[in-house]
Amino acid sequence: MGTAPHILILGGTTEATALARALAARGMRATLSLAGRVARPAPQPVPLRVGGFGGAAGLARHLAAHEITHLVDATHPFAAQMSRNAVAASRAVGVPLVALTRPAWRPGPGDRWQVVADMAGAAAALEGPPRGVFLAVGRMHLGDFAGRPQHRYVLRLVDPPEGPLPLRAAHVEIARGPFTEAADRALLARHRVDLVVSKNAGGTGARAKIDAARALGLPVVMIDRPALPERRELHAADAVIDWIHGTDRGV
Numbered sequence: 424m425g426t427a428p429h430i431l432i433l434g435g436t437t438e439a440t441a442l443a444r445a446l447a448a449r450g451m452r453a454t455l456s457l458a459g460r461v462a463r464p465a466p467q468p469v470p471l472r473v474g475g476f477g478g479a480a481g482l483a484r485h486l487a488a489h490e491i492t493h494l495v496d497a498t499h500p501f502a503a504q505m506s507r508n509a510v511a512a513s514r515a516v517g518v519p520l521v522a523l524t525r526p527a528w529r530p531g532p533g534d535r536w537q538v539v540a541d542m543a544g545a546a547a548a549l550e551g552p553p554r555g556v557f558l559a560v561g562r563m564h565l566g567d568f569a570g571r572p573q574h575r576y577v578l579r580l581v582d583p584p585e586g587p588l589p590l591r592a593a594h595v596e597i598a599r600g601p602f603t604e605a606a607d608r609a610l611l612a613r614h615r616v617d618l619v620v621s622k623n624a625g626g627t628g629a630r631a632k633i634d635a636a637r638a639l640g641l642p643v644v645m646i647d648r649p650a651l652p653e654r655r656e657l658h659a660a661d662a663v664i665d666w667i668h669g670t671d672r673g674v
């Protein structure tokens with residue numbers, strides 16, 4: 424007799440929130456987990472737990488202690504450490520794992536992308552004369568661009584920065600996505616941006632700036648995703664729900 428499912432969703436993305444909503448609508452027990460990166464996380468449709476677990480071992484202990492029956496890694500594609508820990512912890516305690524991911528964006532007609540491998544590659548791509556750069560990579564990697572002080576930066580952060588920024592000239596927008604193309608076009612035009620730097624996040628919540636750049640004919644430095652561990656990947660909440668019904672512990 425399998426116990427009633429208790430799903431732990433590693434969240435922080437639009438897709439994680441959508442999955443939580445779908446599980447709640449079906450009366451299925453789920454908890455959504457966030458790292459605690461932002462001051463006021465958006466309200467979620469299921470109970471929320473916030474903060475690190477303490478590495479893969481901490482996550483393994485959490486899975487056992489809370490009798491989690493299914494682990495869904497719906498974190499952002501750049502949250503590679505969390506994804507590695509999820510694979511290790513799920514294997515250690517025998518809790519089935521699936522990743523809910525969104526395909527990477529691909530350039531289309533009119534896109535002017537320069538694809539780089541990582542943040543350092545993006546900073547390297549910013550050598551040369553001063554430009555208006557929309558640096559929409561969040562707060563945690565601004566230091567990677569301190570070596571490019573010649574540019575006039577426009578930053579978009581979820582929370583106001585606590586201390587001084589590592590960038591000489593920066594205009595800070597405080598905003599939480601999802602964003603719209605029209606608003607991002609206005610933002611790029613208002614601040615005379617002539618280059619956009621973006622992570623290849625995929626999904627819908629972060630792509631407005633890419634569509635806006637295309638509409639304005641602006642180049643984009645597109646940062647490729649980090650390598651992720653081997654795991655089963657699904658791309659839709661319904662597929663995850665079918666997986667939950669089809670997977671009982673111990674089978």
Ligand code: 3Y8
Pocket residue numbers: 434435436437438440456457458459460461463464465499559560561562563564579580581582599600601602621622624626627628629632
């Ligand atoms: C804390 C939890 C939902 C989730 C919404 C998505 C879309 C809106 C767009 C830009 C790009 C960026 C950033 C971004 C977006 C969604 C999603 C997404 C990009 C929240 C949230 C948490 C975070 C963490 C935050 C990071 C930062 C990255 C801002 C909630 C709002 C740039 C990624 O200030 C900080 O410390 C911010 C840190 C990690 C990347 C970074 O390196 O700084 N997300 N974002 C999560 C946690 O604590 O575990 O409050 O909702 C969630 C969302 N942000 O439920 O609908 O699905 O990706 N988030 C990127 O993609 O490039 C903004 O400005 O155009």
Ligand code: NAP
Pocket residue numbers: 433434435436456457458459460473474475476477478479481482497498499501502503504505506508561622
């Ligand atoms: P990361 O570098 O992969 O993870 C670093 C550590 O943060 C993890 O080892 C874990 O700490 C903790 N952590 C990360 N995600 C967690 C979660 N959902 N629940 C509990 N602990 C978590 O992660 P990150 O890139 O900093 O991303 C942090 C969060 O922001 C994630 O929820 C992610 O989905 C969200 N997010 C990130 C980005 C991005 O661009 N990186 C964009 C949008 C949203 P312990 O080892 O102590 O367990």
